[in-house]
Amino acid sequence: MFKIPRTSLVLAASLTLAGLIPARAEPIPPLQESAFWKSEVEMGDLPPVEERIPDDPVIVDLAAKGREFGHQGGTLRTMVTRSKDIRQMVVYGYSRLVGYNEKYELVPDILASYENADNRTFTLHLREGHKWSDGAPFTSADFAYWWNDVANNELLSPSGPPDFLRVEGELPQVSFPDETTVVFEWADPNPNFLQSLAQARPPFIYRPSHFLKQYHADYAEADALAAEVDDARVKSWAALHNKLDNMYKYDNHMLPTLQPWLNASSGKKIRHNFVRNPYYHRIDSNGVQLPYIDVIEMEIVAPGLVAAKANAGETDLQARGLDFRDVSILKKGEAGGNYKTYLWQTGVASQIAIFPNLNYADEGWREVLRDVRVRRALSLAIDRKTINQALYFKLGKPGAMSVLPASPFFDEKNLKAWADYDPDQANTLLDEAGLDKRDSSGTRLLPDGRPMELVVETAGERQEVENALQIVTDTWREIGVKLVMRPLDRDILRNRVFAGNTMAAVWFGWDNGIPQVYTSPAFLAPTDQVFLAWPKWGQYYQTSGDVGEAPDMPAAQRLMELAHDWDVATTDEQRAAAWKEMLGIHADQVYGIGILAGAPQPVVVSNTLRNVPEKAMWAWDPGAHFGIHRVDEFFFAQ
Structure with missing residues (x-):
């Protein structure tokens, strides 16, 4: 087979969804052998770097990105709170x-x-x-x-x-x-x-x-x-x-990978080591194979210890397991811990959102929660400004669950829909919904006579959620609704929701709070059980009707139609129209009761770690948390 000379390789880079743009020729610079793998190369157990990288590797010009060129070496320490979360290496590696x-x-x-x-x-x-x-x-x-x-x-x-x-x-x-x-x-x-x-x-x-x-x-x-x-x-x-x-789980150390670091640990451990992939396909324009960092050490710790261990300087890069409430203790530890604390934007649609389960197994409660007047009333009875001030020092943006201003579909009307603190209007809506009777303590009664005690289940992982719900408990009491908070393990919570056994749950809002015209709006429609407001509808779609329930509310059915419209659209205008109508339906129907968005995410960064952006977006998708910021380009100063 004819092979293009390595000095005149073509990297065809597609930068738009429409297809290829003109390719550019880019010579491969002289390559530098890794000190980490040098002994294996010398013994003949590993080929030299020239034979390990692709004929046409990704060549990263760090200067063009405003970053420093680094050098290989070092061990980066980070923490997760569950053994299964070693899969974050696939997220952070973002290959x-x-x-x-x-x-x-x-x-x-x-x-x-x-x-x-x-x-x-x-x-x-x-x-x-x-x-x-x-x-x-x-x-x-x-x-x-x-x-x-x-x-x-x-x-x-x-x-x-x-x-x-x-x-x-x-x-x-x-x-x-x-x-x-x-x-x-x-x-x-x-x-x-x-x-x-x-x-x-x-x-x-x-x-x-x-x-x-x-x-x-x-x-x-x-x-x-x-x-x-x-x-x-x-x-x-x-x-x-x-x-x-x-x-994805990344727990089989024998399974070959294309990620920047490969799992070098087997079995369950307190610390897992991930070492540089000798065949990784990216190099910098100085000829240094990425990743710069040789080893990532991932320690599994109890959730409540992440901030304390970060404060003590026991991590080099940490955001997972940290909340905004940890900022004060993190700032106090910066001098002795040899780190700095950045505050990144968050990309979720809502930092805290309550999801009434429209598929709840209890028929009486199900009918109540399906009444949009009830969901609107619950939203109107939340004092978002007080929560923002008490928990986030007014740095969050109170409002309903909607997309963020960075999205072209942001609409202030959707953010404010049913989101003002108005107990009087909330009381009126609940009365109109037929919940106008109360017991001796002032708690409203369901049509079947039971007290309106709304059990809200949480994953028990974020103190800010429980603190916010304490404030919501007080304001809901004013409208005759008793909030009962029940912390659970995350997996148990999700299984209960999926089975229809959870009345309401708390989680983040949509993972993607910054959708673009090319982003599928499927997560706004009942296409997946993980949207906690309609698990059974999502199961029905995911299993082609074998499990779950078909959506039987007009607005939800319309969301399915619009998601399909986006799929078959041929122009950006048609896709944007589908997005806007779907967001309007969510704002009107309050499927998820958002509290606020944009609360900063603390990111602890070692003073010796380079190329970590001071200002950035912390988002699951799109973004893969650290992934989009390219951890393989981070390095330790000598």
């Missing part, structure tokens, strides 16, 4: 087929380039010579294995390929013309395809086939596979395959 840059533009990353033909045909071009972390080639065969042998294997994927690949109920035609080309083709547009690939939790439409074939019945020798199943103490080869195939 994606396509990903968002710091301007929230979609650009190729793992991919060399892509072509988009009318949102119907997507041609993905891989990088020649790209390798998995164990040195095996990363090719279209890894996409073919996932598509043919995982996603469409009933034993491994009983529900079939993921929903984002279904358009009008139909799956794409997927082809693999050569080792570096993959084509997804639909009859109808799938405008959400690229955005899905860039998510904080990516769909991983590829697998390290050379590794997983050892555990697949279609490829492995039967007796050897049976022995592996017995050793793993699982019931079948499919159970073993799924146990080992944890691209």
Whole structure:
């Protein structure tokens, strides 16, 4: 095969969703061998860096980004509060087929380039010579294995390929013309395809086939596979395959990866170490292979200890597990702890939001919560200004759950809808809803005579939530509603919501508070059980009607229609119109009772850590928390 000389490689970078823009030629600078892997290279256990990176790596010009050029080395300490959250390394690493840059533009990353033909045909071009972390080639065969042998294997994927690949109920035609080309083709547009690939939790439409074939019945020798199943103490080869195939969980240290750091720890530990990927595909324009940092040490600590340990200087980069209430203790510890505390913007639609469950199993309560007058009254009876002052020193923005001003769909009317503190109007609405009778303590009575004691369940992870609910308890009492707060473990809370056993829950607002015209509004419609106001409706959509309940309220049905309108739209104007109407419906119907948005997120940064932005956005999606800010470009000053 003809190979382009390394000094004149072409990096075709697609910067718009419309397809490719003119490519630019960029020579690869002289490469520098990693001190971390030098001994392995000298002993012949690892190829030199020239043979480890792709023929056309991502070349990062840090000067153009206003950042410092760094050097390799060092161990970065950070903390999580649950053992399962080692998956944050996939989030923070943010190695994606396509990903968002710091301007929230979609650009190729793992991919060399892509072509988009009318949102119907997507041609993905891989990088020649790209390798998995164990040195095996990363090719279209890894996409073919996932598509043919995982996603469409009933034993491994009983529900079939993921929903984002279904358009009008139909799956794409997927082809693999050569080792570096993959084509997804639909009859109808799938405008959400690229955005899905860039998510904080990516769909991983590829697998390290050379590794997983050892555990697949279609490829492995039967007796050897049976022995592996017995050793793993699982019931079948499919159970073993799924146990080992944890691209996102990141808990299988044997599974090859394309992330900047690979898991070097096995089993459950208090500290997990992640070491630099010797085959990582990004370099800086000085020829230094990224990531700069050699090792990330992730310690698992109790939630209440994160701020105290940060205060003591026991972390180099920390935001997870910290709340705004921790800022004072963090500021006090800066001198002795050798760190500084940044305050980043938050990207969620609401810092705290209460979600009445419209699918609650109790029929009496379900009818009450489905009355929009009740939801509006509950919102009107929240003193958001007092909460903002008491918990956030007026740095938050009180208002209903809606998108943030950074989104083109922001509308002040939606932010203010049913969000003024007006107990009189709230009382009137509840009276009109037929809840005009009260017991001797002043608590309103449901139509069946039970007291209106609204149980609000929380994940018990954020003190600010419980503090806010204490204030809400007082103001709801004024309108005859008794709030009962019930803290639970996060997983227990979600399972209770999904089962219809939770009356109301508290969480953040929409993860994406800064949607653009290219962002799918599916999360505004009943398409997923994780939106806590309608878990059963979401289950119905996700299982094609096998589980859950069909949406039976007109406004929710309209949201589904509008989400579909966005999917099939052919112009940005049509997509924007769908977004605006959906946001208007949410503002009017108050499916989630937002309290305030924009409360700053404290970020602790070691004084020796460089290239961490002082002002930035802390957002799950889009953004992947630290991911969009490229942790692989952070380094320690010598």
